[in-house]
Amino acid sequence: MDEINNLMQGFSVAMTLPNLVYMLVGITLGILIGVLPGLGGANGIAILLPLTFSMNPTSAIIMLSCIYWGALFGGAITSILFNIPGEPWSVATTFDGYPMAQQGRAAQALTAAFTSSFVGALIAVALITFLAPLLAKFALRFGPAEYFAVQLLTFCSFVGMSKEPPAKVTASMMLGFALAAVGMDSVTGQLRMTFGFPQLLKGFDFLIAVIGLFGIGEILLTMEEGLAFKGKSAKLNLRVVLQTWKQLPQYWMTFLRSTAVGCWMGITPGGATPASFMSYGIARRMSKDPESFGKGQIEGVLAPETAAHAAGTSALLPMLTLGIPGSPTAAVLLGGLMIWGLQPGPMLFLEHKDFVWGLIASMYLGNVVGLLVVLTTVPFWAAFLRIPFSVIAPVIVVICAIGAYTVHNAMFDVITMLVFGVVGYLFKKLKYPMAPLVLALVLGDMAEASFRQSMLLSQGSLAIFWSNPLVGSIAGLAIVMLVWPVLSSLKISSPKLKAG
């Protein structure tokens, strides 16, 4: 029951007035980011990161993670009311959410979406509470070979689990690794791939890549779709909320299934987007009435929202315990931790107990606060979307430019951001996944260091990755994940619409 004690202590850290205020600010900013096209969890946090440099790390990470919860909630608003997914993981929510809104059941759909997000996140946080300390303790035994094996597992499961063609997943990932290698080699001090440009000495910062790929890229995509916001209006009142809540317990099986899918996809780096699609597919397949899906079936809202939130939350588990993020947003949070001098990994649980448990406690609180905030402020956010895109688009470009500049106070970064934006647009159009690129860019140095250390230990023999049962089973699992599509002939049928 150590965890309970620690958690209580965490609550006392998180429940201070300034932290609660940061929570509220974070949630509000997060919903704003989730609602606006072009700004999402990952690049939104990347842009706001420099603002928190002067705060203490606990408050900063509480605010940043609350931005993330807010973005997860916010994505549902635009999907249901406007049929425009504010975030990739809410694409599946549009399938049944928008039809519900068209039938005048927008309030019900929104309540269902918010509540299921809340449930998914809460179960995932509970999982983190009890699993994280165990995993951290376990990871203390890890040497470089084990670390590399875990990273291999992360990247192999990307290739195996993605819906995109394996060659494109690999290409995107390798581009990330290549970009991560640019600059000074941390071991030998030699310059790599700088080609004489002094700006490249520091290498590419993944925050810039995230802002460009997801922010600018998204704006270009939105331009192409020629956005005309024609939304349904929604008024949420207590009566509808309570009525919907009364209905929800009968869907407990959907909740459980979707949470399980979400947690699994979050811990292995599938991420929230595939989790939401998968969960929608499973819910439809398991339903007694699969025909009603796509026509305003409430389960079609519950399933993807629960899974997306569960995945988004559980992605923080490997980030905190192993230092390996499960999603681009978790990667940005990881980058934030490192900026404050906190090295995520098993030692974090020993050396910065206050911080870790404060963060975990804030996940519980943040989701409660988030649920209350979204339920009460929906009309306000919907009004935001009625601002013409010709105003929103340049403002978001300005925000992205500011975000890119403030990371290192360098103009070069703003230009790099623009290039990444074009790459993001092309990658999205040609179905190259972007998450592997970002994660490889973040983990590149770490993966290289652990690989080289392993090779040093073994004098260059790859056999070190099978030298003991622990590393052997992780490496073995990695191979299984890599060839997973071949192994599983049983494929879950997903809706014809593709993400993006």
Place this chain on the structure above:
Amino acid sequence: MSNQPNHQVGSEKPPVKERGPELVVAALLMVVAGLVINDSLRVGIGWADDGPRSGYFPFFIGLLLLASSGTVFLSTLLNWRAKSAIFAEREQLAPVFAMLVPMTVYVLSMVWLGIYLPSALLIGYFMRRHGKFGWLPTTSVSVAVPFAFFVVFERWFLVPLPKGPIETWLGF
């Protein structure tokens, strides 16, 4: 999802097919792979006295990048005729460039002019050109937004943003 473009009967130009950009992107990735491999060979991919050299790890990355992008490149070429998926309609690409070109000008002008003036111009240009707003709302929004950023970033959070000759002239 709902606003899929409908094929307009009698539109003058055929849509851009996916295979062209697909080939170009794969080729560019192959060039990057070539650069990575070449530079790894330069710094050494073997072992030194103290362990693997700097090019040891990136070399394999480069090889994998070459293999994966090469696969995309070849399969696009081999299935050239069968590949008829559409990248975008011509009418869709126009607004993309309508965004990309001013954005590029904006970023480049930031190098000399700082962030505030170009931001105001970008917002103003968009509101006039695409939003068809009158001068009054255009001017007020395009002045108010950069000013708000100035207050939030430089005053509240003490984060300096790039400034140009005009800000210097105003004494910042």
